[in-house]
Amino acid sequence: MPETMVRLPDRQPILRVMPMPADVNPQGDVFGGWIMAQVDVAGAIPAMQRARGRVTTVAVNSFLFKQPVSVGDVVSFFAEVVDTGRTSIKVRVEVYAERHPAQPIIVKVTEAVLSYVAINQHGEKRELPNDQ
Structure with missing residues (x-):
């Protein structure tokens, strides 16, 4: 696959x-699988913030590997x-790799959509706070 140079989104990465x-x-x-695990961690962060507490992953709605990732890439x-x-949160995760420090290039390597469910301390579904 040819690498297509892109820009990082204009916000802080999770x-x-x-x-x-x-x-x-x-x-x-x-x-x-390493990338998928990191995507799940990254997606859980805004889900937990929205749920104001624990969440669990219930679905990987879509997952697309666009480019390989290598040792030394900053991902x-x-x-x-x-x-x-009512209890669920859908999160989009986009993944970029910064390569070749001497002549940097940025490529989009993965995109995914995951669904999380808010849970209580007993692991049971709970409703999301509705003040957001």
């Missing part, structure tokens, strides 16, 4: 991380709530 050698497959690319995760229900 999460930034650099994958390490232990995170790669035999071909040298970062495991998709930025941008997440925002796109919809809410």
